[in-house]
Amino acid sequence: MTSPHRVVVLAPDRVYPFELGMPSRIFGATDGLYEVLTCTADGRPVRTATDFTIAVEHGPEVLETADTVIIASFGPFPAALGLLSSELPDPLAAALGRIRPGTRLVSICTGAFVLAAAGLLDGRPATTHWSLADTFREHFPKVRLDPDVLFVDDGDILTSAGAASGIDICLHLVRKDHGSEVANRVARRCVVPPWREGGQAQYIEQPVPQDPANGTAATRAWALERLDSPLTLTDLAQHARMSLRTFARRFNDEVGMSPGRWLVQQRITRARHLLESTDLPVDEIAGHVGFATGTSLRQHLHAAIGVSPLAYRRTFRTGV
Known part of the structure; x- marks a missing residue:
């Protein structure tokens, strides 16, 4: 043992x-x-x-x-x-x-x-x-x-x-x-979150918004339900009913990173879960998480954690 x-x-x-x-x-x-x-x-x-x-x-x-x-x-x-x-x-x-x-x-x-x-x-x-x-x-x-x-x-x-x-x-x-x-x-x-979004920037002292409803949390939740779609900054800003500039600034203030970087991070996290918990082909996983191709998923995953999808699956998929 x-x-x-x-x-x-x-x-x-x-x-x-x-x-x-x-x-x-x-x-x-x-x-x-x-x-x-x-x-x-x-x-x-x-x-x-x-x-x-x-x-x-x-x-x-x-x-x-x-x-x-x-x-x-x-x-x-x-x-x-x-x-x-x-x-x-x-x-x-x-x-x-x-x-x-x-x-x-x-x-x-x-x-x-x-x-x-x-x-x-x-x-x-x-x-x-x-x-x-x-x-x-x-x-x-x-x-x-x-x-x-x-x-x-x-x-x-x-x-x-x-x-x-x-x-x-x-x-x-x-x-x-x-x-x-x-x-x-x-x-x-x-009883803790398995993964917290963003970085320390969201905790640095700064003025609290007068109206919390004007934040980006609802849009982030909306986006997480649609990771398989080709979401753009315009899509996110329109959902939040903000201008592109205001949305990008407010998003970065709250999350500590740009909307684009956050989307990639969420897609990689979802892809890792599917690699660990399913036998889906890499190209199919790419479609499920919003990467255009399996090649795109491979590039993003390698940039994030330094390994290919298949190597990651061999390491963490039970029984593989």
């Missing part, structure tokens, strides 16, 4: 309890596919960002056994000022030094500062909480920071944005490892 994938969550000083508990909650709902352990850099209890301290069962030695290491977020941000250089605190540096080469690394929110201070993000794409983007860029200019997304998957290193994006990235890992069916089942058990 295959051993479960071991996830070790490292709790830095001033850890946020909410984010610290996310991996155990999400991976723990997979019926034994993962084992989650929590540790601190020195094995001692760790202060939280609130008014209590957490005692954990493990010290840094368990990092040597991890398949995936998750750096939980911490704050308030002044407590992270010691990480605004290439010098990590000695216990934290020693703990990271125990991680085996090839181990998958993940950060939640400010956890990206730990990876950056260790030099692990140099030259790589990453994200963190949007409000810390300027500070992050100032101190870690070698990192290709994208503050507009909920998470960045760069293969063996993944970074996520603030707070609840920790849920997003944990579900993404389940989906990446075991497919959408398992991830969706976990999401239902935890």
Whole structure:
């Protein structure tokens, strides 16, 4: 019997309890596919960002056994000022030094500062909480920071944005490892959305519309029911009863991306589900999700996740 994938969550000083508990909650709902352990850099209890301290069962030695290491977020941000250089605190540096080469690394929110201070993000794409983007860029200019997304998957290193994006990235890992069916089942058990649209832009402080009815949510729901149709920006704007310019601006404000990019993302998501759950030919799936040809689906899927439809199906389709 295959051993479960071991996830070790490292709790830095001033850890946020909410984010610290996310991996155990999400991976723990997979019926034994993962084992989650929590540790601190020195094995001692760790202060939280609130008014209590957490005692954990493990010290840094368990990092040597991890398949995936998750750096939980911490704050308030002044407590992270010691990480605004290439010098990590000695216990934290020693703990990271125990991680085996090839181990998958993940950060939640400010956890990206730990990876950056260790030099692990140099030259790589990453994200963190949007409000810390300027500070992050100032101190870690070698990192290709994208503050507009909920998470960045760069293969063996993944970074996520603030707070609840920790849920997003944990579900993404389940989906990446075991497919959408398992991830969706976990999401239902935890009563969270299996996939959130858009990026951080939709959460940045901005004036609230006077009339929520003037938003684009109804049009997005309408479009999701018609992904097999060749929807255009004009079609979407007409449904929303807005000018093209107003609709595009409002859509980007609410979702964090353009309508065209959002449509492609939704079509890819629907195609992945059909590849996993049906035996439909690729060309037929392309028609179901609104891509003109199977070639178009292949190009978009490869651009999004780096594999062909058939390779994706072989990986995630049960019994194939």
